[in-house]
Amino acid sequence: MPSTSRPDEPRTYDARSLMVLEGLEAVRKRPAMYIGSTDTKGLMHCLWEIIDNAVDEALGGFGESIEVVLGHDGSITVTDHARGIPVDTEPRTGLSGVEVVLTKLHAGGKFGSGSYGASGGLHGVGASVVNALSTRLDVEVARNGARWTMSFQSGIPGTFAGDGPDAPFTPGGGLVKSGRVPKGTTGTRIRYWPDRHIFLKDAKLSLADLHNRARQTSFLVPGLKIEVTDERGEEPSTEVFLHEGGISEFCEYLAQDQPLTDVIRLQGHDTFEETVPVLDEKGHMAPADVTRDLGVDIALRWGTGYDTLTKSFVNIIATPSGGTHVQGYDRGLVRAVGKALEGTRLLKSGEEVSKEDILEGLTTVVTVRLAEPQFEGQTKEVLGTPAVSRIVTRVVESELGKYFSSPRRDDKQASRTVLEKIVAASRTRVQARIHKEAQRRKNALESSTLPAKLKDCRSTDVDKCELFIVEGDSALGTAQRARNAEYQALLPIRGKILNVQKASITDMLKNLECASIIQVVGAGSGRSFDVDGIRYGKVIFMADADSDGAHIRTLLATLFFRYMRPMIEHGHVYSAVPPLHRFELINPKKGQEKYVYTYSDAEYERKLAEFTKKGIRFKEPQRYKGLGEMDADQLMETTMDPRHRTLRRLTLDDAEGAEGVFEMLMGTEVAPRKEFIIDGAYRLDQEHIDI
Incomplete structure (x- = not known):
């Protein structure tokens, strides 16, 4: 096939055009091949490689503790109290065991030598890759009654004249005996500074990920203590992880x-x-x-x-x-x-x-x-x-x-x-599939499966449609006159629905109110919930502004959190905010509203002070104790009309924290809930309690 080239391109292509990367050069040239990426994930992967080597020793029964220190100078230190990296000379290379482990790819004690029965590091490239991707790495080994030390710059052994990666460096040299240790003391300490020219600028060590990994490892290796110290902040912090119960x-x-x-x-x-391929006596690979x-x-x-x-x-x-x-x-x-x-x-x-x-x-x-x-x-x-x-x-x-x-x-x-x-769960999945197939908006009006008490809207635009879940039949009548029937639907619930945090799935499905809500939303429940199948872009809880109303909103939130959580995650669930008070002004001036609503006690006090200061006269303020006390015009203006109403969106920034709150408020354990109520009672202003 003919080829074309620009005049300024070299026309020769021979063996001299090929690049051969020696030793750890390949790691520095293509780091992502070895650690996955050069962002935070790759930076953390380097740390895992060093920690896993220490954990492998613990798996083998050597050493019961590991210390990890994130230094204020950007260094990372991992110390174990296991056998220590071998310091004797490896016969084939003539190098010490420490230098072999830290400079030779695919070198280590995990290739069938019998040193490890089960280990995490297997390819023999972990420690050497970390060394290659570090501007400085110091290793200290306690073994045979002596302390042995060695340093590297970007994988090259040598000597630093000072502390830190910027100290003057002289290549050359090997493992040095730098002192003595008490008899029986063994272990390895590795301190390294990642090369910031290789890793991305925004690559940072994640203390949360480190804690999670340390906690996870302490579960998997019962009895192993892992101590993590972070010196990067104003005050050093230390967390210790030790679990005896295993998995x-x-x-x-x-x-x-x-x-x-x-x-x-x-x-x-x-x-x-x-x-597996193994080396025979002649040095050839042969299957065995x-x-x-x-x-x-x-x-x-x-x-x-x-x-x-x-x-x-x-x-x-x-x-x-x-x-x-x-x-x-x-x-x-x-x-x-x-x-x-x-x-x-x-x-x-x-x-x-x-x-x-x-x-x-x-x-x-x-x-x-x-x-x-x-x-x-x-x-x-x-x-x-x-x-x-x-x-x-x-x-x-x-x-x-x-x-x-x-x-x-x-x-x-x-x-x-x-x-x-x-x-x-099987029956719920089948029911959800039926709902998805049969209860689409286009045939909802013809379907006889929707609850008769649903007051549906006319629009088929899901993004525009709103479903108000209304407490009580009395409030339903007012809301029905106040709503815009074009895009606002109403579903009344009778009293307080089932507490699904305590109940089983079977009991939840048998509950008429819960089943009606799931049916009307139209996207199934549980694992089979499909957010694309919802019939309303907004689901709005509308309950009285009292303790019973708060309980009902909590019960509804629990139902959606447990069985329709994607609705909350995608921002489709809201709580209406009805007013608490109404001022009726006497002879209002031009431009003034005759009725002024407030939605909290603090706002009520501010309005009261404002009207008193300005000499604005008003009748005795009305305190709303329920939605039924408002007429249709008032409910529409204050709570349902998108131009004037206030909605609170339910969000899920912390799923684990939310799970704990729901369990505390609605779960089977009484003691945490009692403690929460008692604690809140001390902060309550008794003058604001309606008697």
Whole structure:
């Protein structure tokens, strides 16, 4: 094929045109190949590589504590009290073990030498990559009764004449014995300064991510203490993470809803054959069959909610994108539940459950341990070892089957509750699909499935349509006369709806008021909720401005938070703000409104003071105790007319915090709610209480 080139381009292409990157040069040239990116994620990945090396020692039974320090000078220090990096000479390279680990890619003790049975770092590039991407790295090893030290600049060994990465540097030199340590003292201390020319300017270490990772690791390695110190602020802060309960305690920590079961532990062990390339006596690569040991340890717990959370790990490395171990877990879970349901009469003819139904409200920690697992890439986000899936499936199916068939009274009751929840989730999913197909706006008026008490609007424009959920039939009559029937719909509720924070899904679906609200919104509920299927762009709670009205708004908010949360996340849920007081002016001047409304006690006091100061006369102010006290014109003007009303939008900036508040206000535990009420009572001004 003919080619074209500009006159100023070189026309030669031979071996001299090829670039060969030696050693760690390749890492500095293409860092994203090794750490994923050069932003905050890549910066944190470097820290994980060093921490994971220390944790691997703890996994092997060496060292019970790790200290991490984020220095005020931009340095990062990781100290362990394990065996220490080997300081003797590696025979093939003639270098010390420390220099081999920190300068040679694919070098380490995790390639089948027997030093590690299960580890997180496997490719042998972690520490050397961090070294290559650091302007300075200092390593200190306590071993054989001596302290050994060595420094590097961008992966090149040498000596710094001073502290910090900007100190004068002289290349050359090796591992130096710098002092003695007490007998039996061992460990490794690595301090490094990331190269800010490689990482993006806005790449910053995340203390929150570090705390989460340290907490996670302390759960996965029971008894390991991880101490994190941040010296970057005005006042240094230290957090210590230590958990003895293992992944059972981790599962309880992760679960945000009320439990239906205790934490169920599924454990098993098996071996499998794997063909791997190994070096023969002549130094050639040859395939060989190796027997691998696989340990499976899973903790799971069903709760009353519908959210699913699965955390998976290989050795102690998180695999956020799953892999063969999670595939095996899913398959075993479906099989075990399917067999358990066969022995009951919960499913009617033609009904079936899906994986999504089983996962509803399920929190799981999946861990497997094996030597030399196959990951997809250095970032280790997906496990690829094929044989793991089969073994995990067998363990889950067998051990979970034992739980469902357990003769223990508590286990039988809990497993029955779980199976009922799964069947209810299946029926909810089917109902949601029917709603989605049958209750679209275009045929809503012809449909007989919508509640008769719904006073619908005429418009089919979802973004414009509003649904007012109104407390009581009396307020409904006033609201019906006050609304704009073109785009404002009304749904009355009778009194206080079911507290869904305490009730089961089945009870919620049986409740007429809850079912009507879900039906009218038209997008399903729970995991099957589809925000694209909603029939109204705004759902507005309209209740009296008293304690009962506040309770009703809280109950409605709980229903939407638990079963229609995307409505809140997408900003579709509001609370109306009706006025508390009305001033009727006597002989108002031109341009003055005859009626002035205030929406809080503070605003009432300001208006009262303003009118008194200006000599504006008014009749005795009216205090509204409910929506029914207003006539249609007043309700329209103050609460429903978009030109004058005030709405409060429900938002979800902190889902975990919101979950805690709902559980405290509406959950089964009485003590936290009582404490909240008592604490609030001391701050209440008794003069503002209506008697």
